[in-house]
Amino acid sequence: MSFPKKQYTALLPAAGIGSRMQASIPKQYLSLGAKTILQTTLESFLHHPLIKQVVLVLHPDDCWYQKLSVSQPHKVLCLSGGEQRADSVLAGLAKLAADEWVLVHDAARPCISHQDISALIAQVEASQQGAILAYPVKDTMKRGNAQQQIINTVPREQLWHALTPQMFQAGELRDNISAALSQGLAVTDEASAMEWAGYTVNLVKGRSDNIKVTNPEDLALAQWFLSQQTDEETT
Numbered sequence: 001m002s003f004p005k006k007q008y009t010a011l012l013p014a015a016g017i018g019s020r021m022q023a024s025i026p027k028q029y030l031s032l033g034a035k036t037i038l039q040t041t042l043e044s045f046l047h048h049p050l051i052k053q054v055v056l057v058l059h060p061d062d063c064w065y066q067k068l069s070v071s072q073p074h075k076v077l078c079l080s081g082g083e084q085r086a087d088s089v090l091a092g093l094a095k096l097a098a099d100e101w102v103l104v105h106d107a108a109r110p111c112i113s114h115q116d117i118s119a120l121i122a123q124v125e126a127s128q129q130g131a132i133l134a135y136p137v138k139d140t141m142k143r144g145n146a147q148q149q150i151i152n153t154v155p156r157e158q159l160w161h162a163l164t165p166q167m168f169q170a171g172e173l174r175d176n177i178s179a180a181l182s183q184g185l186a187v188t189d190e191a192s193a194m195e196w197a198g199y200t201v202n203l204v205k206g207r208s209d210n211i212k213v214t215n216p217e218d219l220a221l222a223q224w225f226l227s228q229q230t231d232e233e234t235t
């Protein structure tokens, strides 16, 4: 007898204004062909067999989401985010049971693949420790000063780009993000708060096309990456 696989909640911070994108609307509502960035990301999670629901964190003044068509809207819980990404994540975490494992993923990363979501979940289930998708640095890395002059070359052998989703137990993540913020730590991703608290966080090598749409040139790149992905990788 095969037992049903455990299903998880995904938490999508989507409450940003996309200032670096320099667009007239928040970047998560820019189009990637027939769908917006937000719809593309959301659908990837709603169609993944191991995701049972999505907590979608929107800007308090968001007036775009309600106009979107979304498959399985009953699986989406919408709520308002906060000033920083970490505040929006905390708002979503407040809705989850403390012992629930949650995948936190930037809505601005629409190229996430099912294979990477599955790989992250498998790692966490095997280790019972938090983990993040990441990609090894492949360029020589330089540290620069305020005048954009090289200070030194940073050994890249152990450097990774932190991606999302990042998967942790909701209660521990909530407590450690709150504690790190109260100590003035810049919590730019979930792992930074967990590392700060002394937790082991595992790195799961993910696809390099799981980019965050941040600057104007990223939009066409994301659209091309998506055009190269096969259906079973994203829907």
Ligand SMILES: Nc1ccn([C@@H]2O[C@H](COP(=O)(O)OP(=O)(O)OP(=O)(O)O)[C@@H](O)[C@H]2O)c(=O)n1
Residues within 6 Å of the ligand: 012, 013, 014, 015, 016, 017, 018, 019, 020, 021, 028, 057, 081, 082, 083, 084, 085, 086, 088, 089, 106, 107, 108, 109, 212, 213, 214
């Ligand atoms: N207060 C915030 C800020 C960001 N985000 C979300 O966190 C993800 C990653 O953030 P980023 O790429 O920095 O998005 P923005 O903050 O919108 O971009 P910018 O910094 O250029 O304004 C995005 O899906 C964004 O919507 C959020 O939920 N709440």
Ligand SMILES: C[C@](O)(CO)[C@H](O)COP(=O)(O)O
Residues within 6 Å of the ligand: 085, 106, 161, 162, 163, 164, 188, 189, 190, 212, 214
């Ligand atoms: C969470 C993240 O995408 C991991 O690389 C990144 O830290 C988000 O940073 P941003 O400044 O909110 O875009």
